[in-house]
Amino acid sequence: MPTAEHGNATVIQMRDISPEGDIVWASLTRTQLSTQRPPDWLGDGDVLFAARGARNYAVCLSQVPAATVCAQYFFVLRCKTDRLLPEYLAWHINRRPSQHYLRNNAEGTDQLSIRRAVLEDMPIAMPDLAQQRRLVALAEAAVQERRQLDALAQNRERLLDALAQQLLSSSASTHAIP
Known part of the structure; x- marks a missing residue:
């Protein structure tokens, strides 16, 4: 979509989504x-x-700014039943069995x-809502753990550099490598 500084909408593109599935709302491009x-x-x-692409993943949206659309290489999925949590659906799609299914059914040569x-x-396995909530909470805890571990590793690297x-x-005496 073409950029328009004073456009009437913002658009989510691949570059706006982190590998963890976070969307950087402030970086969205405006378009008309x-x-x-x-x-x-x-x-x-x-x-x-x-x-599209080598990595097919799902992201459940929350705190979406008004007047936001997504680029054409995304499908928008909306749960049509109250027996399926959207956060669970995204989690399920991102898990290994679903990713294996997607890889086996991908099409195209260049992309x-x-x-x-x-x-x-x-x-899609559909356990009861309580189990879906527990799985989503467990996944969120795993993301938080990963972020904390990454922060610890970065702190250790800064310490070693310092x-x-x-x-x-x-x-007093520094030498070149002999």
């Missing part, structure tokens, strides 16, 4: 949509599915893609 047909605005609980019919035919800098600064 035609007013001939009202857009299908995104809302909380919508699930975006990246249908792999998933047809909508393939996605609609994907088997120690190396301190050794170079305080050493």
